[in-house]
Amino acid sequence: MKTIHFFGECMMELKPTSDNMMAQSFAGDIYNAAVYLKRCFPKLTSSVITAIGQDSISDKMLAHFETEQISTECVFRHPDKTIGIYLIETDDTGERSFVYWRSDSAARDTMRFIPEAKLAQFVSGDVFFFSGIPLAIMHAEHRNAFWSMLENLKARGLTIVFDPNYRAALWQSQQFAIAEFDKALSLSDIALPGLEDFEVLYQFSSTNDVVRHCQHLGVNEVVVKNGPASVVTCSQGEIQAHIIEPVKNVVDTTSAGDAFNGVFLGARLSGYSISDAVRYAAKAAGAVIQFPGAIAPKNEFLKAIA
């Protein structure tokens, strides 16, 4: 059974339901991707590498992981910190914004639980996925160990996958974000960037610019997401533009890109061609945005993509 590890943070999600009421669940870019991968490809092992607290809300999060059949083998319990929180605000068009309380979260310390001596053999399996968010929130003293772990994993033959998921507010400067993203891309086999991230950070204006930059840094397979407009892929030098059918009833676009990532990777690991993987991933992302919050109800989601 193939295993994919998702490295990063899961938070408590709060979303308004009606005046002064909030629904509470759990989400975060890498966790969302892990969930949608597992829902669409139950035979693959979807594992989350993160840190949570020892309190009851962390217990609830862990129980949630287990309900979604996510492997919790690499979920660490921080002795004195707990999980972060975010609130989703959605405008009339379904576009969302977020308010975060995560600056002291347990997940920022995840690398502390992976001993230096075990960096090389800590992660087994086939794929290691991370995004710009864990990279942004990681404490400075853990960065060297993280890069060293990534180099070890790559040398051992794991497929390294990166989604830049740029969040300006999490970075001390644009230059630092660019330097870290370029390092991440240069170690990645697959990159899953959104065009918007590169427009904002690198001032690129087209999917071709993004593809060229990633190729230049040695990425084998690039998948550029551009909302309902298109998905452009480049694998072994062959560029393809894929048409996305726009969804009419957009309720909340939270986690569209994450669902796309999880299902695309699950499909590629299961032997799908790039076009078939994009088609399936786009269908899943198109279903997710018709529900509020990051994680759509399981049965409704499975019905929507059947």
Ligand code: ADP
């Ligand atoms: P992110 O959520 O990371 O900002 P995108 O907005 O590019 O990423 O969306 C990710 C994927 O979700 C797209 O590649 C597309 O497949 C799907 N998607 C997003 N918005 C729509 C839409 N309005 N209609 C149909 N599919 C969409």
